[in-house]
Amino acid sequence: MKCVEFQELMAAYLEGEIPPGKRDAFEQHIASCERCQAEMSDYESCTRIFQRFVNDEDPPDALRKAVFEKCGCKDPSECCPPPKRDK
Ligand SMILES: [Zn+2]
Helix, strand or coil, X not given: CCHHHHHHHHHHHHCCXXXXXXXXXXXXXXXXXXXXXXXXXXXXXHHHHHHHHCCCCCCCHHHHHHHHHHHCCCCHHHHCCCCCCCC
16 A cells, blocks of 8 residues: 555544545554654554544554554553443
């Protein structure tokens, strides 16, 4: 995935509306691309990002770590709450 494509999908991803076929590529990209990690953390605060996408799925560790590191919080438990499961 190219950075421009990532950035086009970022809003959809945060809204939980990314096409399923694009999700893996998106998550792989942010795990490896510093520029897009910065872009994503600028786009919304880490807390809001996690509030949105933990509603239905566990965030991949790489994505959680990427967002956490970029947001500048010292403790992930304060910053990016773990996913809640209703099972
Ligand atoms: Zn990128």
